[in-house]
Amino acid sequence: MRQKEKVTIYDISKKLNISAATVSRALNDSDRVSLKTKELVLKTAKELNYQQNALALALKSGRTFNVGVVVPYINHTFFASVIRGIEEELEPKGYHVIICQTHENVESEAKQIKTLLNTHIDGIFISVSKTTESVKHIEEVRDEGVPLIFFDRKKDISGVSSVTINDFEGAYEATTHLIQQGYTNIAHIGGDHKLEIYKHRYDGYIAALKAHNLPVNDDLLLQVNSTVEAGIEAVKFLLKNNISFDAIFSASDYVALGGMRELRANGFKIPEDVGVVGFSNEPFTKYLERPLTTVGQTPVLMGQIAAQVFLEQITDVKKNFRVEKKVVLSPELYTRDTSIKKGS
Amino acid sequence: MRQKEKVTIYDISKKLNISAATVSRALNDSDRVSLKTKELVLKTAKELNYQQNALALALKSGRTFNVGVVVPYINHTFFASVIRGIEEELEPKGYHVIICQTHENVESEAKQIKTLLNTHIDGIFISVSKTTESVKHIEEVRDEGVPLIFFDRKKDISGVSSVTINDFEGAYEATTHLIQQGYTNIAHIGGDHKLEIYKHRYDGYIAALKAHNLPVNDDLLLQVNSTVEAGIEAVKFLLKNNISFDAIFSASDYVALGGMRELRANGFKIPEDVGVVGFSNEPFTKYLERPLTTVGQTPVLMGQIAAQVFLEQITDVKKNFRVEKKVVLSPELYTRDTSIKKGS
DNA sequence: ACAATTAATGTAATCGATTGCACGAAAATA
DNA sequence: TATTTTCGTGCAATCGATTACATTAATTGT
Incomplete structure (x- = not known):
């Protein structure tokens, strides 16, 4: 019934009479911790069933390991399959996929993007709605430095990658x-x-x-x-x-x-x-x-490739330059x- | 290129020469702030284009406004439609839907649930995989006090709500x-x-x-x-x-x-x-x-109702009691x- | 005019993890 | 033996928002 109290690094530090900093370093396999304490920490972490608090990490690091996917309708086979492709590619890397549907409505699209940005996602995949003409809300994503990838339905915006069908x-x-x-x-x-x-x-x-x-x-x-x-x-x-x-x-x-x-x-x-x-x-x-x-x-493939482009992009962002990648898949x-x- | 620096309540507090606490209270419309400062804060917040940091809030409050949906395959029309129903119901309330697919595999299902719990979602919707027999990983969700709702494919677990078809x-x-x-x-x-x-x-x-x-x-x-x-x-x-x-x-x-x-x-x-x-x-x-x-x-309806059950559940959790609600929809x-x- | 309320704001701790800097102890060097 | 490195840890600030408690200023009552 009541929430199980979560185990934190402080619980581990108390139990072992060491500082939380050391625990954190041990868990991150830093080379500034002795092998002995490292093993000790790892052992007690397992004992206490410690789970890292993703929120605290996200707040500190700015990375949430969440990505957003914006599509007109999620129960259209094509889009559902693209999402599946993205999910299959990103899930093994620890990412979660947040989906949003716009119902082919620009206002909804803009709003979804806004809340996604506010949730601090690490990237956005989007297939624009039919009614999208102004692209201000999309440029904003780019300007905030959030990796953005168009798939299938794109707009021509400089500095944004896309994966489309020929x-x-x-x-x-x-x-x-x-x-x-x-x-x-x-x-x-x-x-x-x-x-x-x-x-x-x-x-x-x-x-x-x-x-x-x-x-x-x-x-x-x-x-x-x-x-x-x-x-x-x-x-x-x-x-x-x-x-x-x-x-x-x-x-x-x-x-x-x-x-x-x-x-x-x-x-x-x-x-x-x-x-x-x-x-x-x-x-x-x-x-x-x-x-x-x-x-x-080949929508699943499209999603997988979009995900790969995203992964390249985030390593590029670290190096502080932006690549604009346009992938065009061949239809059959x-x-x-x-x-x-x-x-x- | 570089990330736009986000505006925080501290930026507002500095600009107005008041404390961050007051800014926070003003933004939350507390009655312990004078009308004058309240208006002032709201005005400058708009000027600076302040956006509340969802992560910080989540860390403090424990609520993320994210829910997880676990299904066998997301590009099956039925499941995609249920998800759409859930999404339509919860999106207006500020929730985001995180989707996971299990490929009809229990191990994957257990892993997905584990990472979802770790991401501190506010609730989980699940349609179990064909291969799911042991339900330990599902009971864990309940035991952590996270609202859990079965839809379509359920298991009999005490204290868990479900929405199914007759x-x-x-x-x-x-x-x-x-x-x-x-x-x-x-x-x-x-x-x-x-x-x-x-x-x-x-x-x-x-x-x-x-x-x-x-x-x-x-x-x-x-x-x-x-x-x-x-x-x-x-x-x-x-x-x-x-x-x-x-x-x-x-x-x-x-x-x-x-x-x-x-x-x-x-x-x-x-x-x-x-x-x-x-x-x-x-x-x-x-x-x-x-x-x-x-x-x-009626999968969309099923999703909507599941979402409603979830919303009831979270208000119940606050009151510290659990209701087990079983909704059975009529097929046509x-x-x-x-x-x-x-x-x- | 002075004490007692009340209203408005500030201070500081908290959520959990990370990390630059500092410190002490042990080891290596002269 | 004296001195410099190296190694392992701890302290404390930080990420941004919230909130119990403290404090000051203004208002009321007598």
Whole structure:
């Protein structure tokens, strides 16, 4: 019921009739303590089940061994997997991961960062929200000297490292794959270009068309939210306006799913009449009766690498210089049923 | 580059030529400070952009406003959603959530808890790993006087609160639904009974059969891991041994999915030849071309309630008594395509 | 006008660990 | 033997905020 009184170095020092300073030095294996006392201290520390008080240490040293991760939503598979990657890499080094979600809201994002800074975390990992335009709250982190690492969704801020996916390449490959399968009239249902990732996917799509001498048709370009419903609406819009197309490259698996629903509802066969490629390799894509071709992003790896960049960064900070490291991971196309024309 | 020097109450006290004690009292709105100084302090605090040092406060008060959440895997939708619920409830009260994953490994679980305790968190939420049998490491938390709340997967320990789903009821309803649809030969592919949840789901299944005067056939009872592959294997096993069945109630959506794959591969039609019901309402279940009937668990709500129980607990601890609160949430059956016989 | 309250502020200890400086004792050197 | 090193410890300040207790100043009552 009542708190067990914690054992401190003073308890050890009293028991052995030596000063707390010596105990501290012994526990830290300082070479200024005799072997005899060192062993004695270590022994009694074990006996009394001494646990170092992390708070006192943090107050003194300024390091908490806590890092913060800020994401739009933690129960989105992608972000949860990145967090897992970070956690797996940092946990063995004694770090704890504090997670925060912004619900795609800048104000929330700014507030979360503020409280994280106040909690004296040793570093921050962030994937910015869709609504983030001003980056003042992010620059503040950098200016306080706290290591900051962007992952997936970044902003261009000098002196900040980032780990991202090569969205351009992923989109280019996906589009090229559709072209090679014989599709020539490929629609692109993308997302808001305020987020770099969607801009890059768009660019990759355009580049692939041009590389294969296909015309770019503005009618085939849409920007929608990343939901099943938005996908349904997008395809409805295309059909209603009699815009003809024989394939869809979607910047979101959810949108692709919605789109396929609507296409089937209108009698279109996939992949015979319309080929479909999504983006993200969401877990559900491979469980569909007709598994969806999609671009995979290796989120766990992304988290691990972000963590490694952080670890490099803190040793650099000690040396009092800042490196700006930009890591770009290659995506992988998972070629599945929805984009393979029969007999080809 | 270099750390901005943090502003402390001493900076304020120097600037105003008053003692740090008065500053502290003013900031805490004590009634032992004159209104004049109070305003003055508040004003200069804002001017200097003073931020309370959470570490110093934690060291003094023993409260860190951090809580720990221990789950098997954080990128499983269910757990991620529970965490989200906890986070949403506690964040407005100034708490931070520290997450840890055990990878279904007791040793890891024990270690995580140990380091959490050492970080002086204010409470721990835990869903135990599959391999957890001894509960010493968990009792230690209770004995240290740290509020502890089980969610979903619990162990019976006196003096510890829990928030769970009524798995019995969920299984009972799912099975009853199949019976009402006209299925009479229902197999149950469950999980290891070491986890209470699987035992309860099994019990619910049995109870439903008995309530409808259906015989319990041991051949129709399997225990497997919660994976697609295990589902495939399970159905293969049933078919190979010529065990006839016209429905499957699975304790896992993944297993149900694998089972359906294998059934279709063998020419069975779902739901005409075999009805299928899963458990968990994983996101993918509703995106299947033939959406899966499944039992939903309201994980976000579970997290929120767990958080509320925690908040009650800490006020109780102050009053120096412990309440053991057991909250059991009702699951909800999502009736979808895989269990509705045509024309019925 | 003087004692008794009350109001406002200051002093110093505390939370637990770390660390520069100082001190005494033993060992090495002259 | 006298003197300088070296070695092991202890003292006390520090990190930043809180709070019991002490102290001073202002106010009230008689």
